[in-house]
Amino acid sequence: MTLFGALSIMTPMLVKDILLRKRITVSFEFFPPKNEQNSTDLFNSIKELAPLKPDFVSVTYGAGGSTQTLTQELVLKLHQQTSLTVVAHLTCVGASAKDTENILQNYHQQGIMNIMALRGDPPSNFSGAIIPPGGFPYAINLVHYIKKQFPQMGVGVAGFPEGHPECPNRLKEMEYLKAKVDAGADYICTQLFFDNRDFYDFRERCELAGIKIPIIAGIMPITSQNGLKRMAELALGARFPARLLKAIGRASGPEEVKKVGIHWATEQVRDLIDNQARGIHFYTLNKSRTTMDIYQSLGIQSSDALQEDKTFI
Numbered sequence: 304m305t306l307f308g309a310l311s312i313m314t315p316m317l318v319k320d321i322l323l324r325k326r327i328t329v330s331f332e333f334f335p336p337k338n339e340q341n342s343t344d345l346f347n348s349i350k351e352l353a354p355l356k357p358d359f360v361s362v363t364y365g366a367g368g369s370t371q372t373l374t375q376e377l378v379l380k381l382h383q384q385t386s387l388t389v390v391a392h393l394t395c396v397g398a399s400a401k402d403t404e405n406i407l408q409n410y411h412q413q414g415i416m417n418i419m420a421l422r423g424d425p426p427s428n429f430s431g432a433i434i435p436p437g438g439f440p441y442a443i444n445l446v447h448y449i450k451k452q453f454p455q456m457g458v459g460v461a462g463f464p465e466g467h468p469e470c471p472n473r474l475k476e477m478e479y480l481k482a483k484v485d486a487g488a489d490y491i492c493t494q495l496f497f498d499n500r501d502f503y504d505f506r507e508r509c510e511l512a513g514i515k516i517p518i519i520a521g522i523m524p525i526t527s528q529n530g531l532k533r534m535a536e537l538a539l540g541a542r543f544p545a546r547l548l549k550a551i552g553r554a555s556g557p558e559e560v561k562k563v564g565i566h567w568a569t570e571q572v573r574d575l576i577d578n579q580a581r582g583i584h585f586y587t588l589n590k591s592r593t594t595m596d597i598y599q600s601l602g603i604q605s606s607d608a609l610q611e612d613k614t615f616i
Contacts, residue, residue, distance in 0.1 A: 316388050317416060317417060317456075317457035317489070318358075318359055318388070318390060318417050318457050318459060318489065318490060319457050319489035319490060319517075320457075321358050321359065321388065322489075322490060322517045322581060322582065325358065325610055326609070326610055327576060327579075327580065327581060327582060327583070327609045327610070328358040328359070328519065328581065328582035328583070328606070329355070329356075329357055329358055329582065329583050329585075329606035329609065330357050330358055330359045330360060330361065330390075330519070330582065330583070330584045330585070331352060331357050331360045331361075331584075331585050331587050331594065332360070332361045332362075332363060332584060332585065332586050332587060333345060333348075333349070333360060333361070333362055333363070333377070333587060333589055334362070334363040334588075334589060335362060335363070335373035335374045335376065335377040336373070336377070336589075337373065341589070344589060345377075345589045347591075348587065348589050348590060348591040349381075349385070349591075351591035351592075351595065352587070352591045352594060352595070353385075353387075354604075354605065355594070355595070355598055355604075355605050355606060356605040356606050356607055357387065357606060358388065358582075358606055359387070359388040359389065359390055359417065360381065360387050360388070360389055360390070361389070361390035361391075361392060361419055361492075361584075362374055362377050362378050362381070362389065362390070362391055362392060363392050364392040364393060364394045364421070364423065371406075374391065374392065375391075375406065375409070375410075378391045378410070378415055379413055379415070382413065382414060382415055383413075388417065389415060389417065390417040390418070390419050390459065391410055391415055391417065391418055391419070392418075392419045392421060393406065393407070393418050393419065393420060393421065393445065394421045394422060394423025394424075395420075395421075395422055395423065395438060395439035395440075395441075395442065395444065395445045396422055396423040396424065397423075397438075398438055398439070399436070399437055399438050400437040400438055400439070400448070401437070403438075403439065403445070403448070404452070407449065407452070407453055407456070410456075411453055411455075411456065416455060416456050416457060417456070417457045417458075417459070418449060418456055418457070418458050418459070419458075419459045419460070419461075419492065420442050420445045420446045420449060420458050420459070420460055420483075420488070421442055421445075421460075421461055422440075422441050422442045422445075441479075442460060442461070442483055443479070443482050443483045443486050446458055446460065446483055446486040446487055446488055447486045447487070449487075450486065450487035457489050458487060458488050458489055459488065459489060459490050459491070459492050460480075460483045460484075460488040460490075460491055460492075461491070461492060461493070461494060462480060462491040462492065462493040462494070462505065462509075462518060463476070463493065463494045463505075464493050464494065464496045464501040464502045464504070464505040465494070465496055465501050465541065465542050467479075473508075477508055477509070477511075477512040477514075478512070480509070480512070480514065481512045481513060481514055484514050484516055488516060489516060490516050490517045490518070490519060490581075490582075491509070491514075491516060491517070491518045491519065492519045492521055492582075492584050493505070493518065493519065493520055493521040493584075494521055494541075495521045495522065495523040495534070495541065495586055496520075496521070496541070496542070497541070497542065497543055497544055497547055497567070497571070498542060498544045499571055499574050499575060499578075501542070502520050502575070502580070503578065505518075506518055517581040517582065518580075518581055518582075519580075519581060519582035519583070519584045520575050520580045520582065520583055520584065521584045521586060522568055522571055522572060522575075522583060522584065522585055522586065523568075523585075523586035523588070524564045524565050524567070524568035524593050524594075524597065525547075525551070525560070525563070525564030525567065525568075526560070526561045526564050526565070526588075526590075526593055527557060527560055527561065527564075528551070528557075528560055530564075530588075531543070531551065547563075547567055550563045550567070551563050551564070561593075564593075565593055565596050565597060565600070566600075568593075568597055569596075569597045569600040569601060572597060572601065573601060576601075576609065585597075
C-alpha cells in the first residue's frame with residue numbers, strides 16, 4: 304500500500320522535459336521531517352496537495368548537508384510510494400567528492416533523475432573545512448560533475464531575483480549564473496521574493512546575459528509575524544515591500560496576518576501567470592492549507608487548469 308493508497312508508480316520524468324511540454328509548471332517544496340510527528344504532518348500535507356497534481360516536488364537539504372540522511376530517505380520514499388516526480392536538493396559545501404558521488408550513484412540506481420545543485424551554507428556550528436580535499440567549492444563545480452558523471456540526470460540551479468546576498472556586484476552575479484547554465488543547468492528556480500518587479504527585472508537580466516533556460520518563480524506566503532521574522536533571517540536580503548508591511552501592520556490578529564499573506568501571495572501568482580512565468584514553485588513549509596487556499600482563490604482545482612484555460616496564459 305502506498306502513501307496515497309493504490310497508486311501506479313510512473314517512470315519519473317526530467318523536469319526539463321516537463322517544462323518543454325507545459326506552458327507553466329506548478330511545484331511544491333518540502334523539507335525532511337525530524338521526528339515522527341513531523342513525518343505524520345508532512346505526509347498528511349502531501350496527501351492533501353496530491354489532488355492539485357503538481358508537476359514535480361522537491362526536497363530540501365539542510366545547511367552543510369545536516370539533513371543528508373533524512374533528505375535521502377524522504378526522496379526515496381516519495382519516489383517509491385507515490386507517482387510524484389521528485390527533485391532532490393544536493394549541496395556541495397562540506398562534502399567530499401566521494402560523498403557526493405555515493406549520493407548521486409544511489410539516486411541514479413533508485414531512479415531519482417532530477418537534482419537541484421546548490422553550493423549550500425555551512426551549519427552554524429561548523430568548524431571544519433568548508434571545502435574538503437577533492438570537494439566542490441561552488442555550485443558550478445557540482446553541475447559540471449553531475450553532467451560529466453551522470454549525464455542522464457536533469458539539473459536545476461538557484462536564482463536570486465533580489466540579488467545574491469554574498470555577491471553585491473549584480474553584473475558578476477549574472478556572469479556566475481550564466482556559467483552554471485553553460486555548465487549544463489536545465490532550469491533556474493528562484494529564491495523567494497515578494498515584489499514581482501524584482502522577478503521580471505531578473506528575468507530580463509537573464510535574457511541580456513544570454514540565459515535562455517526556463518526560470519521558475521519561488522513563492523512563500525507569509526502566514527504569521529514570526530514567519531515574517533524567520534524569512535528575514537533565513538532569506539538574507541529578502542525585501543519586504545512597504546505595502547505588504549503596512550497591510551500586515553493593520554492586521555488585528557494572527558488569522559488576519561495569515562489572510563494578508565495568502566492574499567499577497569495569490570496576487571503574486573496571478574500576476575506571474577498573466578506575465579508568462581514558466582513555473583510557480585511553492586515553498587510549502589510542509590503545510591498544505593495555505594497552498595490550497597491560493598489555488599482556490601485563483602479559481603483553479605489543479606495545475607492542469609493552467610494548461611487548459613486560455614485566460615491563464
